[in-house]
Amino acid sequence: MSAEVRTPRLSGSTRRLLVHGGFTAIAILYVGVLVVAPLIGIAWAALRGGLSTWTSTLAQPDVVHAYLITGIITAITFFVTTVLGVVVALVITRDRFPGRSLLSAFVDLPLAVSPVIVGVMAVLLFGRGGWFEPWFSARGIQILFALPSMVLVTIFICIPFVIREVVPVLQELGVSEEEAASTLGASSWQTFFRVTLKNIRWGLLYGIALTTARAIGEIGAILIVSGSITGKTETATLYILRAFDQNQDPSGYVVALTLALVSIVLLVGIEAFKRREERELRT
């Protein structure tokens, strides 16, 4: 079969350059309009008010409380999902038992669930007529409209991140190093900390950064379960909603921008960890 040899009108390299340039331009334009423009928009809106808006907003006790509550929820979530995430990752990759792949599928489930649905789950379990409501209310323990439900929904949403990052690393690395260590007389704890943990650290950090970013930004489930009680259950994201509700737009933009900045810092960290992980896996 003979293929037609085309005689390009332009020289091959010029044509290629134009095509490359064109495609690149399209890519840059798309990302620019879709992602960069809104970022500029919020920066402009937040900085319009000047330094005084910033200082007055960040000094408000409500705002400080909101950051604090976001921080507490994020910290607990990060601790639980990291520790238990590593456990699950180890079990998925190293243990053999029937139903193991089912377990793996369940790990991915939160990724498919809209956060609003997570809020509904909490209400159905702990709200009036909920499955667990009688047990908790008999003991006077407040789950809904208080921190515990907010922590629980955030944990649910963040479960997959650490696990999904650590599992492939564990699978790639295999058990040889751990076996070697234990043959040399190391105890399980020593093996875990000196060998396993060291090997998964970049994937783990990547997962932790993703978890933190997600936990800070949670709104859908939190809106349903928190009750938005100022000073008690109002997160930074809930504060932003309220600021726009109550004619305090400049403050809303300020706090929104701070969250965006924190997320971007985390993102840069994520990228760095990802590169380190790739580099280490290649060696």
Next chain:
Amino acid sequence: MSTQTLDRPSVPRPQRGPGPRPWVTARAAMARWGLRGTALLYLGLLIVLPTVVVVARGFGKGLTAFRDALTTPGAREAIILTVGLAAVTAVINVVFGTELAYVLVRYRFPGRRLLSTIVDIPFAIPTLVTGVMLRALYGPISPVGAFLDRHGIQVIFAQAGILLALLFVTLPLVVRTVQPVLLELDETEEEAARVLGASRWLTFRRVVFPKLRPGIVAGGLLAFARALGEFGAVVIVSGNIIGKTLTAPVLITQLINGGKPEDAAAVATLLFGLSFVLVLVTERLLSTGRKEAS
């Protein structure tokens, strides 16, 4: 999962006597079960249980009630609108996302690293902040918004705004799903085709694209599943009008806020059932795609 045979080290093994003692194996078994039990308890309580309660309460009042909850005009319109918008989002981002992935993988230009980082921004930014950003940019108070308004283009409180929000949050999903597939492609086949005189477009269509297809489809499905459930960005830019701008996740909050938990559970079950199936299909596609590429 890599298996490597272990070369016996030259260091002498510590003495263990005539084989592991019963209490050692028992302890190992207990520890294994401890770990396994923790994992099962963690996932069981935190994932399986809430999932079961939603499905159970959704069907709690019977199959008819379930169907009724989904077919009220509000619910039906919301579901159709959500699926429609998610589909459009997936298609648009599949086109541009694949193009972006190609540019990022195959081309070299100043600012490539920056572009790659920017593509990931939607992964990290809180969805509510996304909505706020869109409102800052396209609301009537901003110069851009005022300009569009004068020309009759409404973004906020219209489907255009919702679409922009969904495109924003799903872009990295497509790009980061297609990218690894592109990276793993063996370029020798493409080079062979070029040597034989095929045009670049023909090469792409006949050689590259078929290998990319699972990745592209997977990315599209993931974007679709994600767009189905988006709330934070949509709630700020949407007008909540049945049939026009009320999406299923916002509808669910309305139902819960309005004291109809079973109806909320019914819509939730449908929505997340669909998304979960899509995620599973995507995983299958990606793993087979990976096997084919190697």
Next chain:
Amino acid sequence: MQSRPLGARALGLVAAAAVLASACATNSSGGTDGSPGTCTQQESPVITLAAYSNVYDVYGKLISNFQTEWKDSHDGQQVIFQTSFAGSTTQAQNVVNGFPADIVALSLAPDVQMIQDAGLITHDWTQATDGGIMATSVVVFDVRPGNPKHIENWDDLTQPGLEILTPDPAQSGGARWNIVAAYGASMRGHVPGYAANDPAAAEKLLEGIFKNVTVMDKSANDSIKDFQSGNGDVAITYEYAVLAAQKAGLPDEAVIPSSTVSIQTPVAVVDEYAQEHCVEDIANAFVKYLHTKEAEDLFTSVGYERSVNLKQAKAGGGGTYPAVKDLFTTDDLGGWDQLQSDTVFGPDGAFTKAQQTVTG
């Protein structure tokens, strides 16, 4: 799989403990010792107030005044208020679902009734001063400067191509007030082209209005905020919200239709939680404070509310509050129960049928 100490299971327990710890942390500030029936007095008692969406300004002021007065008369005791503002019906649902509100300030009686029906309010709050009503307002049209679409009465809302904002009745009390106002005005024969005492005519009016509704926000406050962002031609809202906007320098203009409903907003102590948190006496004191002259003045000056007395509300006065030609209450229409379960929001109600026709 290498042997591993049982510390792994301990980790799981630690995690569970963390979650429970946060539960205890939040509970200790609430003054409960875990078992119902007993409560512990707090040095700085905390009152949780669940209010509807757009009264944050006036309650902010009322709360701070009350806190100062209480401090003066109670040996410097500092009462802490934790507030939550959202759609009235949403708040009521939340309280029923376990939101630990000691006091609820909602926008309509049925929402308080919902909480009472759930057994959380055990006293007859309607027997309180003024039937438990704190303040009133009226349903008005919030229009653009100069009223370019010439909206004067309810029938003007049905003009084709008009864009109307009103909240979602499932979540917002204000939304239901708007609907009842339209219904009542039509039934009382004050809407040209719609016969009095004719439910079918009222239904037709509601249909015409809701055909033009473009945004249905989750609260009255969200609705007026959207209007102020530039969306829509008119927002149906509370008079006080428009006045507050004007005070803030926004160009909102209020048009009072010839016939409209007196929005009566109730406040009640939620006995169950107030008792549980040992703040019943403070909660009752706060509600009583809301009836004092000082509070009334604040409701008028900061909250732009009208008098609880219907005659005075109708007459308006003070330059800020125009007289209303025909001001009626829900009692004139048969009471909220009838409106809710039958004539307006019932399965064959005027609004239910109108909405079905509009959404098809």
